[in-house]
Amino acid sequence: MSTPKIATWLHSLPRTPEAVRATVQRLADAGVDLLIPCVKQTDGLVDYPSVVANVRPEYQGWDALMIAAEEANRRGLAIHAWCCDFVEGTGSRLLAEHPECRAVQHGRATEGWSWACPRRPETQEYLLAIYRELIDRYPVQGVHLDYVRYADGFCYCDACRESYQRETGRDLLTRGFDTWQQPDAHDMDAWIAWRCAPVTAFVRAARAAAAAGGKALSAAVFPYLPGQLQDVGQDWEGWLAEGLLDDIMPMTYSMSTRIAAEWTRNHRAAVAAMKGQCRLWEGLVRHRSWSAERFLRHVQTVAAQGVDGICIFDEPNVTDADLAGLGALGTTA
Numbered sequence: 001m002s003t004p005k006i007a008t009w010l011h012s013l014p015r016t017p018e019a020v021r022a023t024v025q026r027l028a029d030a031g032v033d034l035l036i037p038c039v040k041q042t043d044g045l046v047d048y049p050s051v052v053a054n055v056r057p058e059y060q061g062w063d064a065l066m067i068a069a070e071e072a073n074r075r076g077l078a079i080h081a082w083c084c085d086f087v088e089g090t091g092s093r094l095l096a097e098h099p100e101c102r103a104v105q106h107g108r109a110t111e112g113w114s115w116a117c118p119r120r121p122e123t124q125e126y127l128l129a130i131y132r133e134l135i136d137r138y139p140v141q142g143v144h145l146d147y148v149r150y151a152d153g154f155c156y157c158d159a160c161r162e163s164y165q166r167e168t169g170r171d172l173l174t175r176g177f178d179t180w181q182q183p184d185a186h187d188m189d190a191w192i193a194w195r196c197a198p199v200t201a202f203v204r205a206a207r208a209a210a211a212a213g214g215k216a217l218s219a220a221v222f223p224y225l226p227g228q229l230q231d232v233g234q235d236w237e238g239w240l241a242e243g244l245l246d247d248i249m250p251m252t253y254s255m256s257t258r259i260a261a262e263w264t265r266n267h268r269a270a271v272a273a274m275k276g277q278c279r280l281w282e283g284l285v286r287h288r289s290w291s292a293e294r295f296l297r298h299v300q301t302v303a304a305q306g307v308d309g310i311c312i313f314d315e316p317n318v319t320d321a322d323l324a325g326l327g328a329l330g331t332t333a
Contacts, residue, residue: 005309006326007034007249007281008318009082009220013047013064020067023315028075030323033309034281035072036144036218039065040083040130042113044092048138052129054093069139080142080218080247081134085127085202087147088114094126105154117155118198118233119163128205135213142216142246145206149199149222149232167194188230195233207244218247220283223263225270240274248278249311253285257298260284264305281309292321296329303329 008027014020027035040046045056048065065081072079086103088095094116095102101123103115116123134143156172164172168190203219210217221236222228229235239245250267254260264282271280282302286295299310310329312318 003329004303004307005033005281006031006329007036007309007311008032008315009283009311009313010035010037010315011313012041013037013039013059013068015058015064017062017064017067020064021071024068024071024075024077026323027315028072028077031327032077032323034078034080034141034311035068035315036080036082036311037065037068038082038084038146039134040085041089041091042084042087042147043089044095044114045089046130048134050130050133052093052126052133054091056091065134065138065140073139078141080144080216081138081140082144082146082220083127083130083134084147085145086116086118086123086149086199087151088116090114092116094123098122098126100157100159102157103155104157104160105151109157110154115151115154117157117159118150118202119155119159120157124198124202124205127202128209131206131209132213135209135215140215142218143206143210145203145217145219148203148219149228149234150195152231164191164194192229192233196229196235196238199233200235200238203239203244204242216246217244218249218281219245220249220251223250223252223267223283225266237270237274240271240276240278243276243278245278247281247309249281249283251283251313252302253283253313255287257301260298260302261305264302264307268306279308281311282307283311283313285313286317286322288317292319292325295322296325299326299329 014023039048046053047056047059049063069079101116101120102109103117131143161172207217222234252260252263271278303310
């Protein structure tokens with residue numbers, strides 16, 4: 001079995017050109033294969049000069065993503081531009097211009113760390129316009145989906161209630177109470193399918209946009225299948241069956257090496273069952289309390305389950321000792 005590749009998420013690009021180049025150089029020199037920098041954050045702001053979304057002040061007047069992409073290309077490091085999809089916030093242009101898209105949770109519109117309703121066409125088109133900017137303007141190898149799901153307890157906006165009523169004859173809200181109604185056992189599969197449908201439709205559209213631009217599509221997903229179907233409406237096995245992803249990164253963030261390894265075996269079986277071309281990168285968190293030795297033992301055990309790659313969250317927490325160990329990573333625990 002071949003040695004797995006190494007990727008790292010980078011939750012925000014550095015805020016000077018020199019620091020961007022230094023980060024890319026550090027990872028490339030260590031033999032990292034893929035860098036995934038976040039360019040649309042959970043507050044709704046973007047960290048590149050967009051005409052679609054509101055730009056974070058620190059990134060106005062220069063292009064950190066272009067610098068990172070060009071430097072990565074020069075050094076042979078692949079790069080996927082990462083967006084936090086349905087989660088929005090106080091900086092969201094979508095919610096400012098279309099307040100009706102704000103998700104309703106337990107009978108109230110979400111506030112602060114807000115979400116947008118995936119079922120609304122305005123939500124989907126806004127996010128796809130951001131991806132099209134990234135695909136068309138930047139020399140990246142791919143784009144990366146994250147938060148491509150629901151959070152618990154939403155969405156129960158008027159559009160969702162009307163859709164559910166039309167398809168099932170039932171109301172999402174319990175009569176007389178400002179709370180959401182958990183479907184009964186008879187309705188559960190229909191409710192799951194109904195809830196997953198707009199999320200999958202978005203992934204389908206993102207796939208088409210990426211393919212049209214000659215880019216790969218990757219995604220960070222919940223690790224505990226099939227429970228994520230009911231909890232967050234994320235049918236990533238269905239996405240694999242349709243061939244929608246080139247790379248999948250389950251967020252296997254357990255501090256237990258045994259649990260992480262068992263989850264990885266489940267993920268490998270799920271990916272293999274689809275007989276597609278999707279690569280499996282197991283997403284692991286680099287806990288700050290761990291020594292390099294403890295972290296590398298965790299990575300080694302997970303890698304031994306047979307994966308295409310390891311994706312680490314996130315770059316600032318990865319030490320030089322970690323990188324040295326990852327460069328010599330084998331697949332035998």
